[in-house]
Amino acid sequence: MTNTADQVAHEAPGEHVETAGAPGSRAAERIGMAVVGAGYWGPNLVRNAQQTAALRLHWLCDLDEAKSRRVLGEYSTVRPTTSYEEVLADERVRAVAIATPAAGHYKLVRAALEAGKHVLVEKPITTSVEEAAELCELAEERGLVLMTDHTFCYTPVVRRIRELVHGGEIGDVQFFDSVRINLGLVQPDVDVLWDLAPHDLSILDFVLPPGVEPVGVSAQGADPIGAGRACVAYLTVRLSNGALAHCHVNWLSPTKVRTTMIGGSRRTLVWDDLNPQARLAVHDRGVDLTPPDELTDAIRHQALISYRVGEMVAPALVEQEALRNVMAEFAAAITEGRAPLTDGRSGLRVLKLLHAASRSLELGGATVPVDADDDVELITAQERATAR
Numbered sequence: 001m002t003n004t005a006d007q008v009a010h011e012a013p014g015e016h017v018e019t020a021g022a023p024g025s026r027a028a029e030r031i032g033m034a035v036v037g038a039g040y041w042g043p044n045l046v047r048n049a050q051q052t053a054a055l056r057l058h059w060l061c062d063l064d065e066a067k068s069r070r071v072l073g074e075y076s077t078v079r080p081t082t083s084y085e086e087v088l089a090d091e092r093v094r095a096v097a098i099a100t101p102a103a104g105h106y107k108l109v110r111a112a113l114e115a116g117k118h119v120l121v122e123k124p125i126t127t128s129v130e131e132a133a134e135l136c137e138l139a140e141e142r143g144l145v146l147m148t149d150h151t152f153c154y155t156p157v158v159r160r161i162r163e164l165v166h167g168g169e170i171g172d173v174q175f176f177d178s179v180r181i182n183l184g185l186v187q188p189d190v191d192v193l194w195d196l197a198p199h200d201l202s203i204l205d206f207v208l209p210p211g212v213e214p215v216g217v218s219a220q221g222a223d224p225i226g227a228g229r230a231c232v233a234y235l236t237v238r239l240s241n242g243a244l245a246h247c248h249v250n251w252l253s254p255t256k257v258r259t260t261m262i263g264g265s266r267r268t269l270v271w272d273d274l275n276p277q278a279r280l281a282v283h284d285r286g287v288d289l290t291p292p293d294e295l296t297d298a299i300r301h302q303a304l305i306s307y308r309v310g311e312m313v314a315p316a317l318v319e320q321e322a323l324r325n326v327m328a329e330f331a332a333a334i335t336e337g338r339a340p341l342t343d344g345r346s347g348l349r350v351l352k353l354l355h356a357a358s359r360s361l362e363l364g365g366a367t368v369p370v371d372a373d374d375d376v377e378l379i380t381a382q383e384r385a386t387a388r
Contacts, residue, residue, distance in 0.1 A: 097120040154326045158207065176239075
């Protein structure tokens with residue numbers, strides 16, 4: 001992690017950035033840790049922290065101490081507490097993992113960073129872009145690890161997809177298409193975009209190659225059951241290379257679908273997360289375009305487009321628990337003095353996409369620039385056509 005936002009901005013999404021300072025003699029020590037939040041995700045963090053050799057869990061902090069005790073069990077050496085101040089005052093604790101409602105993330109993360117603790121925070125990093133940027137800058141100034149728990153990015157299949165895209169095996173990215181639908185729980189405080197799309201947007205941010213980034217977002221949503229918020233939504237992200245990324249999220253589908261397709265100029269990747277026998281397929285099929293300068297009079301009358309039909313390969317993938325990899329990466333980033341693969345800046349980028357999507361919903365699907373302020377002039381379809 002560098003000391004200035006400008007330096008970090010030049011790094012490709014997800015790439016390692018050196019943190020300030022060297023780990024020194026503490027590198028070989030187990031990292032003292034606390035988990036904050038004993039609700040839905042907290043117990044998973046507790047279990048995986050206890051099973052990660054580089055970490056030593058000391059505290060589970062929650063306003064409901066009885067809940068913490070139930071999570072920890074009768075014979076746990078981890079102490080329950082309702083006092084966050086007690087956790088931050090413990091010199092043994094070098095890191096905290098925060099799994100609380102997003103509305104409280106800013107205060108909890110800031111307090112931990114100001115106390116000199118490294119932080120792993122559940123997504124979204126905060127609810128405010130400005131607050132998320134402030135936390136990133138604070139962590140960078142103090143040489144601390146700020147990591148966003150984008151869990152899907154630590155699955156073996158997504159790590160393999162990233163390798164294939166970054167390594168150039170699929171060629172130039174031409175499209176990204178994901179479907180995340182099921183008969184799900186209608187959330188009381190957020191719409192379907194904020195509930196499900198963070199998964200796909202974090203994956204998009206993680207796998208995009210250096211130099212390709214989102215520039216605009218448009219979203220359409222519907223509430224056919226009268227829930228008071230969008231239950232079905234379609235999100236389109238315009239990329240800087242001219243490609244499109246499309247995400248379909250839905251709480252109302254009677255069937256569960258989890259698929260992602262990434263098309264490249266050389267190959268296409270198809271990820272079906274519900275197919276454990278072949279989660280990832282690499283298709284050597286696509287469309288080739290003959291460059292105009294290579295056309296001769298003899299073939300000029302023929303179509304410029306030719307179709308390539310090749311073989312399909314299903315790479316072997318080792319089944320691993322993603323959250324265990326999250327914990328290992330968090331510990332390694334602290335020990336090695338570097339930014340994690342999904343650092344605070346990745347959480348900030350995803351948050352910007354979500355806010356742009358919400359703004360687009362309000363405006364009936366208009367394309368909103370990713371870095372737009374509320375009063376920015378919007379890029380409508382008509383304006384894009386005029387610009388061409």
